Amino acid sequence: MSPDTVFALASGAGRAAVAVLRISGPRSAALLEALAGRLPAPRMTTLRRLRHRGEALDRALVLWFPGPGSFTGEDSVELHLHGGPAVVAAVSEALADLGARPAEPGEFTRRAFLHGKLDLTAAEGIADLVSAETEAQRRQALRQAEGGLATREAAWTGQLLRLLARQEAFIEFEDEDLPHDLDIRVTTEAAALRRELEASLAESAREERLREGLSIAILGAPNAGKSSLLNALAGHEAAIVSARAGTTRDVVEVRLVLGGVPVTLADTAGLREASDEIEAEGVHRALARAERAALRLLVFAADTAPDAATLSLRDEDALLVGSKSDLGPPVLAGALPVSTTTGEGLPLLRAALEREAARLAGMNEAAGLTRPRHRAAIGEAVSWLAHLETAPLPELRAEALRAALRALSRLTGRVDVEAVLDQVFGEFCIGK
Numbered sequence: 001m002s003p004d005t006v007f008a009l010a011s012g013a014g015r016a017a018v019a020v021l022r023i024s025g026p027r028s029a030a031l032l033e034a035l036a037g038r039l040p041a042p043r044m045t046t047l048r049r050l051r052h053r054g055e056a057l058d059r060a061l062v063l064w065f066p067g068p069g070s071f072t073g074e075d076s077v078e079l080h081l082h083g084g085p086a087v088v089a090a091v092s093e094a095l096a097d098l099g100a101r102p103a104e105p106g107e108f109t110r111r112a113f114l115h116g117k118l119d120l121t122a123a124e125g126i127a128d129l130v131s132a133e134t135e136a137q138r139r140q141a142l143r144q145a146e147g148g149l150a151t152r153e154a155a156w157t158g159q160l161l162r163l164l165a166r167q168e169a170f171i172e173f174e175d176e177d178l179p180h181d182l183d184i185r186v187t188t189e190a191a192a193l194r195r196e197l198e199a200s201l202a203e204s205a206r207e208e209r210l211r212e213g214l215s216i217a218i219l220g221a222p223n224a225g226k227s228s229l230l231n232a233l234a235g236h237e238a239a240i241v242s243a244r245a246g247t248t249r250d251v252v253e254v255r256l257v258l259g260g261v262p263v264t265l266a267d268t269a270g271l272r273e274a275s276d277e278i279e280a281e282g283v284h285r286a287l288a289r290a291e292r293a294a295l296r297l298l299v300f301a302a303d304t305a306p307d308a309a310t311l312s313l314r315d316e317d318a319l320l321v322g323s324k325s326d327l328g329p330p331v332l333a334g335a336l337p338v339s340t341t342t343g344e345g346l347p348l349l350r351a352a353l354e355r356e357a358a359r360l361a362g363m364n365e366a367a368g369l370t371r372p373r374h375r376a377a378i379g380e381a382v383s384w385l386a387h388l389e390t391a392p393l394p395e396l397r398a399e400a401l402r403a404a405l406r407a408l409s410r411l412t413g414r415v416d417v418e419a420v421l422d423q424v425f426g427e428f429c430i431g432k
């Protein structure tokens, strides 16, 4: 049964100068002829009056893309309408009346994938491009949409195929006078490939943080000056500041961009044995947020001895802040002196945060693994290659190579496609 012909608004909903309605599927030409009279020349923008059941609907620019020279690889049409909701509704009703159906979320990109116009990682790159909020995210998404990760996967797959061919040859012609170290060389080269895949996994945490945003938590004793610091970094009064210890209970979040990296900065309740259960819940949430954060700002006020609870959170992903520096020097060696009263130290703190954001989530050269799905595929290939190194028989080594190939090819969706498709295209918005 031939696939349906679908349509959806490709531009944002709501009022706008132009609304782009996209149609894709085998009946696209028939629909365009029904609405606009004869077909325009392929890929030529043509002004037409759209009519249905004798009623003029709009004057629109129409574009006809005969497959496979289109985004989806199928016959496609674009209608550039006046961007009013009533116009879009009238044309959509006419299309439904003519037998087309509204597209599912991500259905255009899914069809592009099924027609081999792009691989899964490029499809994910398109979704990330649409949702990119910062310059660094845009660059990362564009690199992926243009096939950055697919190119790496193709190189890794190529290496695996060559190893598998040699391993099969070794098994096939074992008694022939093949160089006896052929088997050993396959194992050695497979180990080198495993190390390269492991390195890409190590990088993936940064890439994912860039795509999802970096979480930073402000932690410290009650009255350490945490909320004052959040407000100073956010540039507005996001959290309540008061002389009363135990002011902040809920986690208060602000969104910042630090050096192109999207950041969620969270203010939390002061760490102490709380007297009432509401504050106790606040402290519990503070510690949970500390656990999840990629970076922790540990705040120690100049007029208070450092508290054990905050000290216990120190590690390589913690920045020490000596707050209230107008009252005296930091109580902890290595803490950055900051005063929200005088503003001292704030520029240095911002610079330190930008450096940490770049370290934890910055762009790196090669297109990285930006999603848990990517990490799972590479992780499985790594475990098969590790298994190969201890497999007792050449046949088992060939089997491990084949399994590593299958795992890797899930990245671009070349194999067991169905299992991966729903996961990827379900995340799309309508019209993509």
Ligand SMILES: Nc1nc2c(ncn2[C@@H]2O[C@H](COP(=O)(O)OP(=O)(O)OP(=O)(O)O)[C@@H](O)[C@H]2O)c(=O)[nH]1
Residues within 6 Å of the ligand: 220, 221, 222, 223, 224, 225, 226, 227, 228, 229, 240, 241, 242, 243, 244, 245, 246, 247, 248, 249, 268, 269, 270, 271, 323, 324, 325, 326, 327, 338, 339, 340, 341, 342
């Ligand atoms: N002198 C001085 N006082 C400060 C500074 N920053 C904050 N304070 C004061 O310290 C008190 C506590 O500030 P907050 O920002 O509410 O401290 P907190 O850590 O959020 O407090 P809790 O939410 O109760 O844990 C307030 O009276 C602030 O005005 C500073 O840099 N210098």
Ligand SMILES: [K+]
Residues within 6 Å of the ligand: 222, 223, 241, 242, 243, 244, 245, 246, 247, 248
């Ligand atoms: K307070």
Ligand SMILES: [Mg+2]
Residues within 6 Å of the ligand: 226, 227, 228, 239, 240, 241, 247, 248, 267, 268, 269, 270
């Ligand atoms: Mg507070």
